[in-house]
Amino acid sequence: MKKNGILNAPLSRVIAELGHTDYIVIADCGLPIPPGVERIDLALKPGLPAFLDTLELVLADMQVERAVFANEISQHNPVIEHAATSMLDGKPIGHVPHAEFKQISRGARAIIRTGEASPYANVILYSGVIF
Numbered sequence: 001m002k003k004n005g006i007l008n009a010p011l012s013r014v015i016a017e018l019g020h021t022d023y024i025v026i027a028d029c030g031l032p033i034p035p036g037v038e039r040i041d042l043a044l045k046p047g048l049p050a051f052l053d054t055l056e057l058v059l060a061d062m063q064v065e066r067a068v069f070a071n072e073i074s075q076h077n078p079v080i081e082h083a084a085t086s087m088l089d090g091k092p093i094g095h096v097p098h099a100e101f102k103q104i105s106r107g108a109r110a111i112i113r114t115g116e117a118s119p120y121a122n123v124i125l126y127s128g129v130i131f
Contacts, residue, residue, distance in 0.1 A: 005061050010040045014110045015062045018127040024062075025108045026054055026123050028116040032102065038110040051116035052083050055123065058112070059087055065128030066091055070098040073120040080121045 006012045014024060025031070028051060033039045042049050067088050073081045074095070085093060096104065104124060105111060114121075 006057055008040070008042065010038075010110075011042070011058075011112060012061070014038065014040065015058070018062065018109060020127060020129045021065070022109050023107070023124050023126045024058075025105050025111040026051065026058060026125065027105075027111050027113050028118065028121040029113060030117075031105070031111070031113070031122050033111045033113065034102075034106045037106065037108050039113060040110050041113045043113050043115040045115055046117040048115040051080060051114050051118070051121040052087070054112060054114045054116075055084055055087055058125065062125065063128040063130050064088065064091055065126045066094065067126070068094045068096060068101070068104070068124040070101040070120050070122060071095045072098050073122075076119040077121055080116075080118060084123060 006015070029043050029046065042054065069081060098120065101122065101124070
């Protein structure tokens with residue numbers, strides 16, 4: 001049995017398989033997941049697990065090079081945006097329109113669906129390298 005880090009086997013596997021510039025999405029419970037993209041559904045009920053809790057654990061396991069949010073988070077969910085930006089600890093952060101965010105998500109290695117039930121609580125995390 002795994003003792004530390006992410007215990008969810010599919011999520012742990014996807015992070016381990018990422019190469020440089022591959023990306024995953026951490027999503028609220030409402031983001032549509034395109035056909036063909038691996039869905040890692042962690043949602044248990046609205047709010048559980050929370051987006052920020054999931055992001056914190058993923059960031060502890062994944063080498064992140066940069067992140068992208070939907071533009072709309074700034075107006076509709078600034079508390080989540082500020083907290084997530086702080087957790088990204090100075091990594092480059094981009095913003096795109098939500099429609100473009102959904103298009104980009106089609107190329108994700110996986111979309112991690114949380115129970116987060118607040119608007120635009122989604123982030124694309126691009127994999128970096130550890131050297």
